Amino acid sequence: MTNSIAEMEEADAFIVIGSNTSETHPVISTFVKRAVARRGADLVVIDPRRIPLVEHAAVWLRQRPGTDLAVINGLMHVILRENLAYEAFIQERCENFEALRAILASYTPEKVEAISCVAAEDLVKAALLYGKAGSAMILYTMGITQHTNGTDNVKALANLAMLTGQVGRRAAGVNPLRGQNNVQGGCDMGALPNVLPGYQVVIDAAVREKFEALWKMPLSPQVGLTLTEMLPGAMEGKIKGLFILGENPAVSDADSAHVKKALESLDFLVVQDIFLTETARLADVVLPAACFAEKDGTFTNTERRVQRVRKAVDPPGKARADWEILTDLAGRMGLGWQYDGPEAIFREIAACTPSYAGITYDRLQKESLQWPCTHAEHPGTPFLHKERFARGRGLFFPVEHEEPYELPEGDYPLILTTGRILYQYHTRTMTGRCSGLNDLASQARVELNPADAQALSIANRELARLTTRRGSIVVQVKVTDRVGPGVVFMPFHFAEAAANVLTVTALDPIAKIPEFKVCAVRVEKTA
Amino acid sequence: MSKFSMNGREISFEAGRTILQVATEHSVEIPTLCHLQDADHAQVCRICVVEVAGSDRLLPACATPANEGMEIHTDTLRVREARKTVLEMLVASGQHTCFAWNRPRETWSEAHRRSAQRPWHDRNCPADGECRLQELIVEYGVDTEHLVPQDMDFPLDDDTPLMVRDFSRCILCGRCVAACNVVQVNEAIPQPFGRREDKPLPRGWFPLADYERCVHCGECVQACPVGALFEKKAFGLIGPGEGDRIRTTCPYCGVGCQMWLHVKDGRVLKVTGVEGAVPNEGRLCVKGRFGYDFIHAPDRLTVPLVRENGVLREAGWEEALELVAERFLRLREAHGGDCLGGLSSARVTNEENYLMQKLVRAGFGTNNIDHCARL
Numbered sequence: 001m002t003n004s005i006a007e008m009e010e011a012d013a014f015i016v017i018g019s020n021t022s023e024t025h026p027v028i029s030t031f032v033k034r035a036v037a038r039r040g041a042d043l044v045v046i047d048p049r050r051i052p053l054v055e056h057a058a059v060w061l062r063q064r065p066g067t068d069l070a071v072i073n074g075l076m077h078v079i080l081r082e083n084l085a086y087e088a089f090i091q092e093r094c095e096n097f098e099a100l101r102a103i104l105a106s107y108t109p110e111k112v113e114a115i116s117c118v119a120a121e122d123l124v125k126a127a128l129l130y131g132k133a134g135s136a137m138i139l140y141t142m143g144i145t146q147h148t149n150g151t152d153n154v155k156a157l158a159n160l161a162m163l164t165g166q167v168g169r170r171a172a173g174v175n176p177l178r179g180q181n182n183v184q185g186g187c188d189m190g191a192l193p194n195v196l197p198g199y200q201v202v203i204d205a206a207v208r209e210k211f212e213a214l215w216k217m218p219l220s221p222q223v224g225l226t227l228t229e230m231l232p233g234a235m236e237g238k239i240k241g242l243f244i245l246g247e248n249p250a251v252s253d254a255d256s257a258h259v260k261k262a263l264e265s266l267d268f269l270v271v272q273d274i275f276l277t278e279t280a281r282l283a284d285v286v287l288p289a290a291c292f293a294e295k296d297g298t299f300t301n302t303e304r305r306v307q308r309v310r311k312a313v314d315p316p317g318k319a320r321a322d323w324e325i326l327t328d329l330a331g332r333m334g335l336g337w338q339y340d341g342p343e344a345i346f347r348e349i350a351a352c353t354p355s356y357a358g359i360t361y362d363r364l365q366k367e368s369l370q371w372p373c374t375h376a377e378h379p380g381t382p383f384l385h386k387e388r389f390a391r392g393r394g395l396f397f398p399v400e401h402e403e404p405y406e407l408p409e410g411d412y413p414l415i416l417t418t419g420r421i422l423y424q425y426h427t428r429t430m431t432g433r434c435s436g437l438n439d440l441a442s443q444a445r446v447e448l449n450p451a452d453a454q455a456l457s458i459a460n461r462e463l464a465r466l467t468t469r470r471g472s473i474v475v476q477v478k479v480t481d482r483v484g485p486g487v488v489f490m491p492f493h494f495a496e497a498a499a500n501v502l503t504v505t506a507l508d509p510i511a512k513i514p515e516f517k518v519c520a521v522r523v524e525k526t527a
Numbered sequence: 528m529s530k531f532s533m534n535g536r537e538i539s540f541e542a543g544r545t546i547l548q549v550a551t552e553h554s555v556e557i558p559t560l561c562h563l564q565d566a567d568h569a570q571v572c573r574i575c576v577v578e579v580a581g582s583d584r585l586l587p588a589c590a591t592p593a594n595e596g597m598e599i600h601t602d603t604l605r606v607r608e609a610r611k612t613v614l615e616m617l618v619a620s621g622q623h624t625c626f627a628w629n630r631p632r633e634t635w636s637e638a639h640r641r642s643a644q645r646p647w648h649d650r651n652c653p654a655d656g657e658c659r660l661q662e663l664i665v666e667y668g669v670d671t672e673h674l675v676p677q678d679m680d681f682p683l684d685d686d687t688p689l690m691v692r693d694f695s696r697c698i699l700c701g702r703c704v705a706a707c708n709v710v711q712v713n714e715a716i717p718q719p720f721g722r723r724e725d726k727p728l729p730r731g732w733f734p735l736a737d738y739e740r741c742v743h744c745g746e747c748v749q750a751c752p753v754g755a756l757f758e759k760k761a762f763g764l765i766g767p768g769e770g771d772r773i774r775t776t777c778p779y780c781g782v783g784c785q786m787w788l789h790v791k792d793g794r795v796l797k798v799t800g801v802e803g804a805v806p807n808e809g810r811l812c813v814k815g816r817f818g819y820d821f822i823h824a825p826d827r828l829t830v831p832l833v834r835e836n837g838v839l840r841e842a843g844w845e846e847a848l849e850l851v852a853e854r855f856l857r858l859r860e861a862h863g864g865d866c867l868g869g870l871s872s873a874r875v876t877n878e879e880n881y882l883m884q885k886l887v888r889a890g891f892g893t894n895n896i897d898h899c900a901r902l
Binding site: 004005006022024027028030033034036038056177178179180181182183184186188189190193196211215217218219220222223224225226227230238239240241242244246247252253267268273274275280281286287288289291292293295297298300305306307308309310311312313314316317318319320322323325326327328329332333334335337339345348349422425429431432434435436437439 | 777847
C-alpha cells in the first residue's frame with residue numbers, strides 16, 4: 001500500500017476494485033464502512049459480484065469479468081472531459097501525460113459500456129465522485145492482478161491516481177491489500193527470483209558484490225524462475241530438486257492436475273510445513289515446522305508495518321521453528337551460519353536492506369514501524385511518494401483494454417471466476433481444522449445466477465458438474481444474484497471440490513500471475 | 528485552552544471535549560459501563576454521573592461538554608450514593624450469581640439453585656474476575672449477601688457455533704449494539720429504539736443478533752462488560768487471571784491485526800484484539816478471533832518424514848537433514864545450481880524468508896526462489 005489503514009477513516013472517497021474487502025480483509029473493511037457511515041465518504045465499488053460492500057456504496061459498477069482496464073480508462077476519460085485532472089500535479093510531478101491523453105480519447109462511456117456492460121451514466125457518476133473528492137483512496141486486490149493483463153490493470157490504477165493528484169499525500173494512494181500475513185515481508189526479504197532483500201536487483205553487479213561480501217558466497221547473476229515457471233521446468237526436467245516451505249501449490253495453483261504431475265516428476269522434493277498437506281504427501285522428505293504461535297520473529301503487513309510475532313506455546317513433538325531448521329540445514333550444506341535467534345537474523349536484514357535499516361527489536365518492543373525506516377531515529381513512513389516518486393517523476397503508462405485469454409463460447413458458455421470466502425482461508429490447512437469456522441462454511445458452493453439456474457434447471461443446493469478445458473468437478477450450487485447472468489463464482493479453498501482443477505494457467509507476461517479470475521466453463525445438472 | 532476545576536484541582540483542556548474525556552486525559556477515574564469511545568456510545572447507564580456546581584441534577588460525565596469555569600466533583604458522597612443506586616438496580620435486574628458462586632452452596636437460596644439449572648450456568652459466570660459490573664459492585668460496597676437472581680424468562684441464544692448470548696446477564700448497556708453497528712458496521716444487532724437521549728432502552732428489549740447479517744467477528748463479545756456475551760469454544764477452559772496473555776500478530780490476511788493469545792497449560796485457548804493499538808484498534812474478524820484450533824490440531828506434523836520404498840516413514844532430524852543436504856548438493860554438483868529451486872512462504876516470518884532466499888542463493892547457487900505472492 002502507498003498509504004496506511006488508519007488514513008482510511010479520513011478519506012472522502014474510495015474506489016474499491018477487484019477486492020471483496022469485507023470477506024478477505026474484514027478489519028480493513030470496517031475502516032472503509034466507518035468513513036462512509038460516520039463521515040459520509042463516497043464509496044465506488046467496481047466488482048462483477050454483488051459483494052457485501054456494495055450495500056455501503058454510492059455507486060456500484062458491475063463489469064464483465066476481465067474488462068477492468070476499459071472501466072478504469074473510462075473513468076479517466078470522464079475525469080479529463082470534465083476538467084477534473086490535477087494539471088499542476090501532472091506538470092510538476094509526472095511525465096508522459098500526452099501519451100496517456102491520446103489513448104484515453106477513445107474510451108468514451110459508450111465504448112466502455114459496450115466492452116464492460118457498465119452503464120455509461122454509472123461510469124460518469126463514479127468518475128465524478130472520485131475526480132471531485134478532496135482525498136480519495138483506491139483499494140484493490142486479486143480481482144485486478146489475477147488476469148493476463150494484471151500488470152496493465154495496476155498501471156491503469158496508478159494512472160488514475162496520478163491524473164487526479166491522489167498520491168503522495170494522506171488518505172490517498174493506490175493500495176493493494178495483501179492477502180497473506182507476510183506476503184509483503186516475503187517480497188521485502190527477496191523471496192523473489194529477480195531481487196535480493198529490499199528489492200535490490202540481482203542483475204546489478206554492485207548489489208551482488210555487496211551480498212557476496214556479506215554472505216561469503218558467489219551469487220548467480222541470472223534472474224531465476226518464478227513458481228509458475230519452475231513447475232513447467234520440472235515437467236521438462238530442467239528443475240530437479242525443489243524445497244517448498246509452508247506452501248501448498250498442489251491446491252492453490254492453477255490447473256492443479258498439472259501441478260501434481262510437475263511435482264511428481266522432480267528427482268527430489270522437500271516440503272517443510274505444519275501439516276501433511278496435499279503437497280507434502282508428494283515429498284521425499286517432510287520437515288515438521290512450528291506455527292506462528294510457537295516462535296519469535298516479525299511479519300510485515302500490507303501497509304509496510306513491521307510487527308513482532310511472539311512465541312506463546314511450544315511446538316508439538318519434535319517440530320522446530322523454520323529459522324532453526326534452515327540454519328541447521330545450511331550448516332550441513334557447508335554454509336556455517338551462526339544465528340542464536342530471530343533477533344540476530346533481523347540485525348543482518350537491517351544491515352543489508354536499506355528500507356529496514358532503522359528497525360530493531362528494541363524499537364519494535366515499543367512501536368511498530370512502516371518502512372522505509374532508514375536510520376535509528378527515522379519515524380517510519382505512513383505514506384509513500386510524498387514530495388517525489390521513487391523514480392523521480394511519476395510515469396504515465398498508457399495501457400489498452402485486451403480481452404481475457406479464454407472467453408466463453410460453444411461448449412463452455414459461462415465465465416468462471418474464483419475467489420475467497422469469509423470463513424475459510426487459502427487451502428484450509430488452518431481454518432479447515434477450526435471448529436466453528438467449518439460449521440459456518442463446511443463445503444464449496446458455486447454461485448449461479450437465478451436466470452442461469454433456471455435455464456439449466458438446477459435448484460439451490462443441488463449438485464452441478466463444472467467442466468472447463470482443463471478438468472471437471474462436481475459441486476453444490478448456491479443460486480444467488482451475487483453473480484450476474486453468465487458468470488459463476490467459486491472459492492478455491494476446498495481440496496475436495498478444487499476450483500483450480502478448472503482454472504487456466506495463462507499468465508500475465510510480466511508478473512507471471514495466473515488468470516484465476518476468468519475462464520470459460522460449462523455447468524450441467526448432475527444426474 | 529479552557530480551564531475548569533475538578534476535585535479542587537485546576538485542569539486545562541481543549542474545547543469540544545466531554546468531562547469524561549478531560550478526566551481520563553488527566554488520570555481522574557470516573558467509572559463507566561456503557562461508554563464505548565470508538566463508537567461515541569454513551570449515556571445509557573448513568574454510572575459516570577458527577578456533581579457540577581450550579582446544577583441541581585447530577586450530570587453524566589460521558590455526555591456533558593467540558594466548559595470554561597466549571598467546578599466539578601467526581602467522587603462526593605452524593606455521587607457515590609447515586610452510582611450505588613444504579614449498581615443495585617443493575618445487579619438486581621438479572622442473574623448475576625458470581626457472588627453466590629464464591630460462597631458455599633449450602634448458603635444458596637432456592638432462586639440461586641434454580642439459576643444454576645439454566646444452560647451455561649452450571650459453573651461460575653465466564654466473566655467472573657474481569658466483569659466491570661462485579662468490580663464496581665465491590666468498589667461501591669453494594670450488598671451482595673441478600674442478592675437474589677431475577678427469576679424471569681430471559682432469552683438465550685446459543686444456536687450458533689461460536690458465541691452465546693445469555694440475556695439473563697445483560698445489563699442493556701448497548702455496547703454490543705454500538706460495537707456491531709458503529710465499530711465494525713456490520714449492522715447485525717438491530718437497534719429498535721430511536722436516539723438514545725430521547726428514549727431510554729425499553730424494558731424487555733434485548734440486543735438479539737440477526738444471524739442472517741452477523742459475520743461472527745465477535746466484536747460484540749469483546750465489547751460486553753459483563754458475562755452476557757461469551758465465546759462458546761473457550762467457555763470453562765480459561766478463567767480471568769488464569770494463564771498468560773501474549774501479544775502477537777494475526778497469522779491470516781495481510782492486515783496484521785494485533786492480538787492477545789490467551790494461553791493456559793501450554794495451549795492457546797482464546798484470542799482477543801489489542802485495544803488502542805494500530806492497525807486494528809482492537810477489532811478482529813472471525814478468522815483472527817476464532818481460527819486458532821489448528822495450532823493444537825492432533826494431526827500437526829511432529830517428526831520428520833522420509834520416503835522409503837514409496838511411503839513416508841518417521842525419521843530423526845539428523846537423518847532427514849543429512850539426506851536433504853546430501854541430495855541437494857549432489858544435484859547441484861551434477862546439473863548446476865539452476866536445477867534447484869525454493870518456494871518460500873508468505874506465512875513464515877521475515878527472518879525465515881530471509882534465510883530461505885539466502886539458502887537458495889548462497890547454498891543452492893541459483894535465483895530460482897519465489898513464493899505465492901501471486902495467489
